[in-house]
Amino acid sequence: MSVFVWQQPVKQYDERLTLAEGLTEYLEHYRLGDGGYTDRWFTLSMPGRISFPVPNIRNRAEAVRFHDLHHVLTGYDTGYAGEAEIGAWEIASGCGRYWSAWLLNFGSFSYGMVAFPRRVYRAFVRGNQSRSLYRSYSYEVVLDASVGAMREQLHIPSVPSHRWGDALKFSL
Secondary structure, three states, rough: OOOOOOOOOOOOOHHHHHOHHHHHHHHHOOEEEEEEOOOOOOEEEEEEEEEEEEEEEEHHHHHHHEEEEEEEHHHOOOOOHHHHHHHHHHHHOOOOOOOHHHHHHHHHHHHHHOHHHHHHHHHHHHHHHOOOOOOOHHHHHOOOOOHHHHHHHHOOOOOOOHHHHHHHHHHO
């Protein structure tokens, strides 16, 4: 009997798509327009219908492009649970030099620990066994890669194996 029960992410993108094609499908599916990558402001939405405008500084504008590609690669949605999951996955896999990603992900991770603890833990375990695009990838270059090839390159498991080191890192 296993205590670790895996739940598939909400949306699976065809691994034959390029990341550019997957991103287009993602933006259309979640009605995100052009992603707002060049907007001067973005709206930060919090649980409880709280939202406020925040300047879209360069560090965040660059990071959100990779963040959206991570949604494509992992299949996590854009609702509160999905953002908590992608936040946990990105914290575990690393946000590199993108301090804005670390900050925003810790926010979604925090509310996710209260509202969706199992989902957040599973996403963290999956991220701990993966690498992220934040570390050393060029956004323009990865757009031509296939979803499947990039999942493989980043070691993103569709079903991660539970390791005790994951639980230890999570608790820290």
